[in-house]
Amino acid sequence: MLRRxxxxxxxxxxxxxxxxxxxxxxxxxxxxxxxxGADSFRVRAYQKAARAAGGHSRDVGDLGEKELRQIPSxxxxxxxxxxxxxxxxxxxxxEELRELVPAGLRELTRIPGLGPKKAVLVNRxxxxxxxxxxxxxxxxxxxxAVKGLGAKTEENLLRGIRNLREHxxxxxxxxxxxxAEDVIEELRGRAAVEEVAYAGSLRRMQDTIGDIDLLVASTxxxxxxxxxxxxxxxQSVVARGDTKSSVLTAKGLQVDLRVVAPEVWGAxxxxxxxxxxxxxxTRAIAVKKGLKLSEYGLFEVESGRRIASRTEEEVxxxxxxxxxxxxxxxxxxxxxxxxxxxxxDLVSLGDLRGDLHGHTDSTxxxxxxxxxxxxxxxxxxxxxxxxxxxxxxxxxxMKRETVLEQxxxxxxxxxxxxxxxxxxxxxxxxxxxxxLDYPDxxxxxxxxxxxxxxxxxxxxxxxxxxxxxxxxENPFVNVIGHPTTRMIGRRPEVDVDLEAVLSAAARTGTALxxxxxxxxxxxxxxxxxxxxERGAAIAISTDAHAPTHLENMRFxxxxxxxxxxxxxxxxxxxxxxxxxxxxxxxxGK
DNA sequence: GCCGTTTTCGGCCCGACTGTTTTCAGTCG
Numbered sequence: 001m002l003r004r005x006x007x008x009x010x011x012x013x014x015x016x017x018x019x020x021x022x023x024x025x026x027x028x029x030x031x032x033x034x035x036x037g038a039d040s041f042r043v044r045a046y047q048k049a050a051r052a053a054g055g056h057s058r059d060v061g062d063l064g065e066k067e068l069r070q071i072p073s074x075x076x077x078x079x080x081x082x083x084x085x086x087x088x089x090x091x092x093x094x095e096e097l098r099e100l101v102p103a104g105l106r107e108l109t110r111i112p113g114l115g116p117k118k119a120v121l122v123n124r125x126x127x128x129x130x131x132x133x134x135x136x137x138x139x140x141x142x143x144x145a146v147k148g149l150g151a152k153t154e155e156n157l158l159r160g161i162r163n164l165r166e167h168x169x170x171x172x173x174x175x176x177x178x179x180a181e182d183v184i185e186e187l188r189g190r191a192a193v194e195e196v197a198y199a200g201s202l203r204r205m206q207d208t209i210g211d212i213d214l215l216v217a218s219t220x221x222x223x224x225x226x227x228x229x230x231x232x233x234x235q236s237v238v239a240r241g242d243t244k245s246s247v248l249t250a251k252g253l254q255v256d257l258r259v260v261a262p263e264v265w266g267a268x269x270x271x272x273x274x275x276x277x278x279x280x281x282t283r284a285i286a287v288k289k290g291l292k293l294s295e296y297g298l299f300e301v302e303s304g305r306r307i308a309s310r311t312e313e314e315v316x317x318x319x320x321x322x323x324x325x326x327x328x329x330x331x332x333x334x335x336x337x338x339x340x341x342x343x344x345d346l347v348s349l350g351d352l353r354g355d356l357h358g359h360t361d362s363t364x365x366x367x368x369x370x371x372x373x374x375x376x377x378x379x380x381x382x383x384x385x386x387x388x389x390x391x392x393x394x395x396x397x398m399k400r401e402t403v404l405e406q407x408x409x410x411x412x413x414x415x416x417x418x419x420x421x422x423x424x425x426x427x428x429x430x431x432x433x434x435x436l437d438y439p440d441x442x443x444x445x446x447x448x449x450x451x452x453x454x455x456x457x458x459x460x461x462x463x464x465x466x467x468x469x470x471x472x473e474n475p476f477v478n479v480i481g482h483p484t485t486r487m488i489g490r491r492p493e494v495d496v497d498l499e500a501v502l503s504a505a506a507r508t509g510t511a512l513x514x515x516x517x518x519x520x521x522x523x524x525x526x527x528x529x530x531x532x533e534r535g536a537a538i539a540i541s542t543d544a545h546a547p548t549h550l551e552n553m554r555f556x557x558x559x560x561x562x563x564x565x566x567x568x569x570x571x572x573x574x575x576x577x578x579x580x581x582x583x584x585x586x587x588g589k
Numbered sequence: 590g591c592c593g594t595t596t597t598c599g600g601c602c603c604g605a606c607t608g609t610t611t612t613c614a615g616t617c618g
Contacts, residue, residue, distance in 0.1 A: 041601055045590035075591050113607095115616050148615090152608060200618085213618080241606050256618080258605090271603090276618070283602040288595095294603055 018061030023054025031106050032097045035116040048073040057530045061086045104129035112160040166252050174518035176202050176209035192223040194262045199272035203326045205558030207521045211254035215272050221259035228257045264296050266311035271295035277331030285319050327561035346561045351573040354383035357450050357541035363388040364396045365545045375547035377417035383576045385448045387425040390437035423447040429454050434470025443476035452481030457494050465497040472504045475587050479539045482515040482522040506535040509586045511571045516542045516556030528563020539571040
């Protein structure tokens, strides 16, 4: 689940820049209020407002106070503060609050195990105002002198600081999934374990994962816990109770395990999948119905009788809701849509009929054309686009004669995989001005074209926007690959007017990619949602450089679902004929 | 601070574990 400060560490999204700035500022405001000891509901109001502003699909800087107040979780006060920020570039009350809270306390609360209360305590008693200060205090055993703290606290905080430094608290989806599946595999064979699954942000398939939440159904919890903390990959045990325990793996990743009775499996899975905001909303629905929802089930308040708990479907149904895909559970409107009976028909892995972006050893792939095609055909695809790099990619792009040779090879391979057509494509490089590698007459020889930015990531917003718009306008470009070029944890998104890009894509019949590589996931969830709202088509593509990369499709599908992408709007959920028509229409044929 | 077929005040989700404490506050999810 999302923790304080994690919100968008890697997402320096540059769409409506005001939204991000406001999210960061309101989130800071919430933290400062919490440190100041403000009422917890007030703190939450700021957190919710931060998320609402950050996730809004329009630039909140363009909205008047009345429009702002239409946004859920933004009231009169927040609307006024937002307008103040837009007009003056600052928020006076926040500035004042910053003066009141010792600098550095907010940083301290990022340490696992150190919340606002202890941060204030060590600051007041020991003058600690930064992580280095705290380390020094721990080293000299000064914490244990403070009433309420002890030697154990020193030890735990030291471990928390190390973990924070090493990982920044997050890992990519593939890393998390591998660890989770390994542990699940270990536990599944045990007699005491009836069911085991991962929950939390991993089940929701957030693009980065803080720690891994596992859930086991068992009638003998202590036995399961015993087995869990004794697994070979466990380096240290962070916490250990009868039903709840946490360990660190050798690589310092935290895995939390919760053991519940088999008859409450569904309620527990629902609860531990979250998100926190989704749970708050579902519980509020329960309360309105005179019910109480916890990880132990849905209960009637008056009689204490449990009315649902066995499966998630049962729990949602008893709340008057259809089952909701885990990837949608972010309190991003899914509960309201479910109440209206209006949940969209989201794309799923099984809907996909092909993959429209992949490489071979003709450029920087590691497998041959035949190997890649064989792996694609084995997945049951009806079509597969081979899109090796075009010539302007430094050192590895294809010269035109290589392109033509590859085309001949593909022609001779058509029919080799009876149920799969091979599209000959290319991943073009969008140069600084929005130009492409080859002239139009050469582009016309391809079946399908992806165009991507591979250089000059730091152009000013206007120039970057013009650059992408020009590529989109080209009648031969069918997909913009990894549109924001972010590399999770390593490279920020390019600064671009994404609204303009999405609108142009919708208008010209150009799809935008959800690149499935777990280091990219680009477009990301929120951007997908904006694309859907603006009517642009999305291609969910692996950008595979090896046969195993084809399996990344599930990460892209999850990202697309998080952005509420429907099957109808997914280019590679369409038939081969429809994909060809998509290409032909843009070419004006 | 937000919100409203309990509507302008009074709610706002619920429970486990730890550490330091003798009955519970803090943190986390």
